[in-house]
Amino acid sequence: MSNTIYTGKALRSSGRHEVVGEAIVTKNPITLLGFVNPKTGEITEEKHDLNGKIITNKIFVFPRGIGSTVGPYVLINLVKNEKAPLVIINMQSDQGTVSGCSVAKIPMAYGFEVDPTEIIKNGDQVKVIIENGVSTIQILGE
């Protein structure tokens, strides 16, 4: 277990959350519309390193979303279908992911000094606390 706590920002509308979960991590951007299945929570992008993986109830760590402006509805549909991730952690992030998380009320953290896709490994147990637009992450172990 690492004692290091990394502090970043969070969406103000996310409210307060304290979550422990398993991380699913990629360094590659995520295309929400078309390549994340809102009915199953599965990533279905053939050449993506997370192809076939499920994001449901995970701490989902990726650099940013790309692709269609309709992407946010994928996040809303994931929540509606109870297939959403517990928390989304982004490095750069993007408009669609911010809007989707804001409306779908998926807690979202961003703006860390370090690159979360570097420090968090696939399968790590991660603790995330979000409050008043501030977030902290702590890696509890593999």
Place this chain on the structure above:
Amino acid sequence: MYLTQEEEKLLAGESGTGSQLAMELLIDLGEFFEADRLIPVTSAHISGVSYLTGGDGLIDQLGLFIEHKAKVSIFSTLNPSGMDRKNYKDQYIDLEFATKQFQILQYFNDLGVSLTCSCTPYDFGHLLTKGEHVAWAESSAVTFANSFFGARTNKEDSLSVLSAAITGRTPYYGYHLTENRIPNVEVSVEADILEYTDYSMLGEITGKAFRNKPFPFGAIPVFKWINKPRPQEMKALGASLASFGTHIFHIENVTPEQELIPQAQIEDTLIVTADMLKETYEHFAPPDDVNIAVIGCPNANLEEIIQTAGLVKGKKLREGKEFWLFTNAAQKALASSSGYLKALEDVGVKIFVDTCPEVMPYDKTRFEKILTNSVKAQHYISAPSLNGLPTYVMSVANCVDAMFEEEIIEDE
């Protein structure tokens, strides 16, 4: 973030919960992008209309805004829906899908949005001036607004654009600021770029080359050595680029913000050769027979309709083939009054409005693969969570040749 008194009131819910929800979203976005304030916008183009892409989440979200009596406060047009409102049965779309789609359109109507249902609002009078701040979604339209008009919009998403349309505001960041519109990559075009699909391929080659560069607002190419394109060719170029996160481009001696080109801070360059263009065409070429061609991504304008009518003249559809052309209601009306609609329909072309080749559900018992003249359509039709159908790209002339044969008129 600084808020005016009026914005504070909206946030406090003094104008209703609908505009309060919208303000909360804009503030989340503004803080994320470190905007110091919101700015007024003069028009909105709203995406997130098709039941195929939005699903039940879209219906719920619109329902929530309507329950809270939200209304748009600026001129707002709407992106394609999942079907032609009148002729959806000719698209082989069932009543269940249609019922959901009509509900979504009713909700947008209740919100005060014009039900224009097209990705090319600039083709029916939603025009912009240079420097005008707007909130547009639909990635190809955003790229066109920034690059063709020199207007200023970020790539709004379906929720932020709705919030902007309701409040008349958007966070002041990104492409609204001159510094984020300056070219950062240079593309020299050695290949002959002569027609619509060539431009679409040029966008693919350029987008792919810079897709993993860490530019905060995407690669901003300045294109050199290409001939003066027609507006629909710039539309095709922008649509392809937008799939890779580029929402503004400049062309030397063509686009309206020439003054930004000498300020370019070039971090990478690309030379597009004839061989690269040929390889890209080969990559997207159909390996075998396809029984449907779809054109009109983004929606075809009158010039493209006239061109297609010329290509199919004197021909007839091959047995078991279909050729679909997607446009908007305004272009279809003009095509009708000028005779081109009849010419197309007489040879069996199906013309659809209110929708596009990507956001409609295909009947997979009839169509296993799709042919199109647009790389953007290729990306999205083949996306597994949309239609997931293998999709191939050729010029419109080659699409016509694949679906039509010469009509042999026998002499008496």
